[in-house]
Amino acid sequence: MTEPSDLLDIDSLLTAGELTMREKVRGFVDERIRPNIANWFENAVFPQDIVREMAGLGLLGMHLQGYGCPGRSAVEYGIAAMELEAGDSGLRTFVSVQGSLAMSAIHKHGSEEQKDEWLPRMAAGEVIGCFGLTEPSAGSDPGSMKTFARRDGGDWVINGSKRWIGLASIAQIAIIWAQTSDGVRGFIVPTNTPGFKATPIEAKLSMRASIQCDIELTDVRLPATALLPNAKGLRGPFECLNEARYGIIWGVMGAARDSYETAVNYSQERLQFDKPLAGYQLTQQKLVNMALEINKGMLLALQIGRLKEAGRLKPHHISAGKLNNCREAITICRDARAMLGGNGITLEYSPLRHANNLESVRTYEGTDEVHTLILGNHITGIPAFR
Incomplete structure (x- = not known):
């Protein structure tokens, strides 16, 4: 089935395995996260019981090889992050902290003894x-x-x-x-x-x-x-941060897509002046702008994923993806909230929850300003951080 937001047949660029991964994680989100997330968000609850379920799906350290880790591709990991964040940024963040940060630190910089001791149990969700x-x-x-x-x-x-x-x-x-x-x-x-x-x-x-x-x-x-024996200097944590930033490039497009689909469905059902909101030109303009940015963000994420798989990924590629996709995703979520009117401020609908979450996602793993300066340094050759 064609994705409602897919204007460019992006699905044709994905492999059968990548599409299968998307459906598997999406099914988990639909069954376990969507029915509960409004309550979890309102009551500030992180549902620890889903940790083992995520491990069972192979989502913890999923891009890492060996030591009991799933060893999936960069694009498969990105797709999983996108589907999780379509449920909620907080749940995708758990997978990111566990796999892209804590497990990656041990996998990249740890001794064989440290890897053997911790990574299998972390991949299984036994150790957080x-x-x-x-x-x-x-x-x-x-x-x-x-x-x-x-x-x-x-x-x-x-x-x-x-x-x-x-x-x-x-x-x-x-x-x-x-x-x-x-x-x-x-x-x-x-x-x-x-x-x-x-x-x-x-x-x-x-x-x-x-x-x-x-x-x-x-x-x-x-x-x-x-002591992690193979990490010395800030390069150690930065290599882990880049893994997390990569997942964010994909993840925020999930929040944007979910907000867009919510706005589409609402505008088709909501009547104003005896006509669905979707029938008005201004509404269609907003939906078109959202869909265009989602498609551009998806293509950006996919290109960065293919570069990662080919071993050609550079830090400025990651900064381009995080800066653009976070910036566009939060705009989409805010615009979707506005289309819902007063109903949009309730937890019955997802866009404002997504927009609030993205304030954090836009800030952590490098603010807009930091990624702008990384790109500026790449373009000009002049560091301007101070």
Whole structure:
């Protein structure tokens, strides 16, 4: 069946396996997320019982190879992210934090012993991970982080704080990035280690069906084996962030598509002046603009996915995708909300929930400004971050 938003037969560019993945994840979203998401969002509930179900679908660390990970393609991962975010950004964020951040950190930078110990259990949903990079005073500039790890004999001792850390209060392990006398290093920190404290941030207007936390690290003592041996400097966390940013490029198009389809259906059923809203020129113009941007965003995501699969993906490709698709998706969701009138501010309809969530998605893993400057640096050869 042709996608309602597909003006350009984009489906013809997808393989049979990619289409099968889309239907599998979409079915899960339709059955498990859509009937419950308004209640989860209103009551700020992250449904932990679906973690094992997501693992059963092969969604955790799905793009990673070996160690019990699913080993799916970049485009398959992107499609899964899109379908999950059509349900809710918070649920896609869980998969991103678990797989693209915490698991990727271990997969890219860990020792064989660390990979064998953690990755199979994380892929199975038995262990949840989080990724501690951002700090209260270090968001877009992680190089100014104050968390510090010092050597004490054969151990490491970490002190500092992190903020906006997804899943930290329910995670069993945290990937913590800290300054050391040898530059920025990453550590696997079991969250039951004395001195580790995660506190959920509760007063949120966005991502309410997700968990973000403050972390305090007070004399957290770790053995030498906690250090990720192959990560040194900010390149370590940035390589993980690029994995998460890639998923966002696809994911936000799911939120946009769901909002667009909601607006189409509503405009066809809602009568104004004895005529469906869909019959008015201004309505059709809005729907056309939404559909065009969804199609352009999908083609952008797909091209970036094919570059990733070919081993040709560059950081500026990711910045182009995240900047454009987040910017356009949030506009689509806001315009869809406006088309619903007063009904659009209720949780009966998805666009305003999506728009609120996208305020977070647009901010994390690099703000619009950061990605603009990455692209500006690529175009001009002149870094303008300071």
